[in-house]
Amino acid sequence: MTTMLRSTPSKHARKATGLRGRPLLRTSYDQDLTLANTPAKRRSVIALVIASFVVPFLLTDDLLQVLTLGMISAVGAIGLNLVTGYAGQVSLGHAFFIGVGAYTGAVLGGDPDGALLGYGLPMWIWLPAAGVVAAIAGLLVGPLAVRLRGLYLAIVTLGLVFLGDHIFREARNITGGPGVGRRGAELELFGIDFASMEPISGLSRGQAQFFLGLVFLIVFAILGRNIARSGVGPAFGAVRDRDVAAAVIGVDLTKYKVMAFAMSSFFAGVTGALYYAVIGVFEPGAFSLLLSIQYLAMVLIGGVATISGSIMGALFIALLPRISQFIAHYIPGELLTVFQLEAILYGLLIMGFLIFEPRGLFGIWTRIRNYWKGWPFSY
Amino acid sequence: MKQHRKLARVVAGAAVAALVLTGCRGGGDDTEAGPGVTEEACPEAVNEDNGCIYLGAISDLTKGPFAPLAVPITEAQKAFWDKVNQDGGVGGFDVNIDKYVADAEYNPEIHNKKYQEMRNDILALGQTLGSSQTLAILEDMKADNVIGVPASWNSAWDFEDQILQSGANYCFEAMNGVDWAVANRGVKGKVLAIHYPNDYGGDAAAGVEAAAKANNLDFKAIETATGQDNQAGAVAAVLKEKPSMLYITTGPAEMATILGGAAAQGWKGTVVGSSPTWNPALLQTEAAPALEAMYFQAGPWGPWGTESDGHAAMRDALADVDSPSDGYTAGWVWEYPLLAALKAAADMDGGITRENVVKAATELDSVDYEGMLPDEAFNQTGEPNDVAWRQSVISKVDKEAPTGVSIEQEMQAGPTAEGYDYTEPCFALG
Numbered sequence: 001m002t003t004m005l006r007s008t009p010s011k012h013a014r015k016a017t018g019l020r021g022r023p024l025l026r027t028s029y030d031q032d033l034t035l036a037n038t039p040a041k042r043r044s045v046i047a048l049v050i051a052s053f054v055v056p057f058l059l060t061d062d063l064l065q066v067l068t069l070g071m072i073s074a075v076g077a078i079g080l081n082l083v084t085g086y087a088g089q090v091s092l093g094h095a096f097f098i099g100v101g102a103y104t105g106a107v108l109g110g111d112p113d114g115a116l117l118g119y120g121l122p123m124w125i126w127l128p129a130a131g132v133v134a135a136i137a138g139l140l141v142g143p144l145a146v147r148l149r150g151l152y153l154a155i156v157t158l159g160l161v162f163l164g165d166h167i168f169r170e171a172r173n174i175t176g177g178p179g180v181g182r183r184g185a186e187l188e189l190f191g192i193d194f195a196s197m198e199p200i201s202g203l204s205r206g207q208a209q210f211f212l213g214l215v216f217l218i219v220f221a222i223l224g225r226n227i228a229r230s231g232v233g234p235a236f237g238a239v240r241d242r243d244v245a246a247a248v249i250g251v252d253l254t255k256y257k258v259m260a261f262a263m264s265s266f267f268a269g270v271t272g273a274l275y276y277a278v279i280g281v282f283e284p285g286a287f288s289l290l291l292s293i294q295y296l297a298m299v300l301i302g303g304v305a306t307i308s309g310s311i312m313g314a315l316f317i318a319l320l321p322r323i324s325q326f327i328a329h330y331i332p333g334e335l336l337t338v339f340q341l342e343a344i345l346y347g348l349l350i351m352g353f354l355i356f357e358p359r360g361l362f363g364i365w366t367r368i369r370n371y372w373k374g375w376p377f378s379y
Numbered sequence: 380m381k382q383h384r385k386l387a388r389v390v391a392g393a394a395v396a397a398l399v400l401t402g403c404r405g406g407g408d409d410t411e412a413g414p415g416v417t418e419e420a421c422p423e424a425v426n427e428d429n430g431c432i433y434l435g436a437i438s439d440l441t442k443g444p445f446a447p448l449a450v451p452i453t454e455a456q457k458a459f460w461d462k463v464n465q466d467g468g469v470g471g472f473d474v475n476i477d478k479y480v481a482d483a484e485y486n487p488e489i490h491n492k493k494y495q496e497m498r499n500d501i502l503a504l505g506q507t508l509g510s511s512q513t514l515a516i517l518e519d520m521k522a523d524n525v526i527g528v529p530a531s532w533n534s535a536w537d538f539e540d541q542i543l544q545s546g547a548n549y550c551f552e553a554m555n556g557v558d559w560a561v562a563n564r565g566v567k568g569k570v571l572a573i574h575y576p577n578d579y580g581g582d583a584a585a586g587v588e589a590a591a592k593a594n595n596l597d598f599k600a601i602e603t604a605t606g607q608d609n610q611a612g613a614v615a616a617v618l619k620e621k622p623s624m625l626y627i628t629t630g631p632a633e634m635a636t637i638l639g640g641a642a643a644q645g646w647k648g649t650v651v652g653s654s655p656t657w658n659p660a661l662l663q664t665e666a667a668p669a670l671e672a673m674y675f676q677a678g679p680w681g682p683w684g685t686e687s688d689g690h691a692a693m694r695d696a697l698a699d700v701d702s703p704s705d706g707y708t709a710g711w712v713w714e715y716p717l718l719a720a721l722k723a724a725a726d727m728d729g730g731i732t733r734e735n736v737v738k739a740a741t742e743l744d745s746v747d748y749e750g751m752l753p754d755e756a757f758n759q760t761g762e763p764n765d766v767a768w769r770q771s772v773i774s775k776v777d778k779e780a781p782t783g784v785s786i787e788q789e790m791q792a793g794p795t796a797e798g799y800d801y802t803e804p805c806f807a808l809g
Contacts, residue, residue, distance in 0.1 A: 060499070062497075115807065178485065179486075179511060179605060180577045181487045280519070281485055286488055
């Protein structure tokens, strides 16, 4: 890992060129492909990770849960960004794959004595299994993407959401049915019960779940970044930008499109399983078109075809209800209740963002970064 | 443009910073009494010298099927505790049910989420609306020692110490509704229970089934989803089965759609609805004539206009209300047991804490409802079979009455409910 994070030329290369201290000059593909390709990136990523581990000691549990759920959905957003951002295949079907993962997780990891189907398997089985089952669903859908693109693909994947919605509503011994729902999988890993209200070696439930979410996000963010920076990422980009040209230069369209769907679904599956295990209770209505749209919003608000953008977008969307709640309390009004105001603000914030900052949070970040890069001569 | 951006960024930054700061850990809100009780006075306190007890309310305030009832319920509960505060509060504390109000849209998932948000800040739940919704948080409530006042009447609550239920549950209510219809409306042949596919609907349908069996009626249950657009199947079932009676357990709008739809196609009979199926606004709809002719409401207590001290106190406290509904009545009645539990806990060692309130609640063997219900209607101390309250009232549509219904049959238990062997909840999903 440490060697991957390093971006300075190898000893051999340094000796040959004397390029020490010129971080932006790359003399090999290896350097270009490293995980963090500038020292600043390396340092800031490490600082960010350390800072994230401090966060739980500063915030209250209710806010921590919002952030935990945000970090978990960030993995789903990375998944959607792989298929939609990197590979350019518009998918409205993300909610379906999240649902498949959520129910796989809940069935495999659910209470075996409960009213609904549950096998009580440990987390290290149900979490990957949720991803795998969702990925299989993605593999089945993938071939459709080979034949369709753009809006047509969007409509077909939209169909998936309705199909899933119907199945989830009717399969009541698995899902509990609409208006009732079921409990998610049991959050127990290495003998630690993350759902317990008792403090876990001094950590509250909110803190423990935050760490779980953080580790989960780090693992999948690195995985996502690795997919994007290895050969697969550029192949996805070629498919997105001009699929005919990509085919001509030897990119196997079928393979990469199916791969994009399968990978994205895997991310969605694990997200679904963990997200609803943390939430505790969920009902089939959760996996509607709205959820797909929400994930698309995360990708668009965060930044298309960026991993860090997906994370920022997911955290933003997760915090949005809290932000609008906060603002709504300061707007006096007799006509609307706080709850109606919250709903309206939520919509306005999304619209405002796309109008004023179409490049997303990642765009804002780039601008801030460039400002400080040239400081004090930035203009 | 640049200026705007800067401004927008400053505002967004300030909002985020404020959000972060308000959420800071270790704010020191908690006194020794624990979560939900502070030495500090409530916001906009009636008695500045009193401490403050925070109650949560998780309701259905915007999009859900019970919003027309739940908004009045929540209003009435605010008025109830406001009156308690004006009378001096409880054990040196004012009670606030205003700060932690959440809208869960009648969705168990959102309900659970909202509970998680407030679980460290409240002493108890002054309202948790919905049966399946409350079941979704029940385990956590038990782990937290939080008691709750349900905005529902479910037979499951008679078997739960931490849920303080007032009035007869949906199951007994349905038995009483069917018994009454058989005796007074000449119902025979077939009875159809049309219900939501959740714990609310299931509980009532189980009661209808028991009563149908006792009265030698054919019984059939039809499940129907929330939303007025989704009632075509239920209407078709009524026309196909041609029952002489419907027992409906849905939201008000769904009930009116089913009844109106069936009546428009020539079906005639008796319709009895569970208590949450009525909302006076239905009298403004096209279904009004059919409702007047066929609809009756089984309910746990007298409507808004009933004569009793409690009803009068409620009408006084809510004098500003333009259009009364029995959401107000229910919201008001439900709070009495919680008040009794808080009063009892105040006299215990350690005063008002979550643990003491739970203990006090389980020891309550009667509650002063100021005549809205008999005192013995609430009893947590015995076996449910011995102490559960089985009496309901039946109301008819009455355009002149303030909430559009007036009592047809005073509070009593029918033979089915009287004789029912109540050793477990009528219904459990799964």
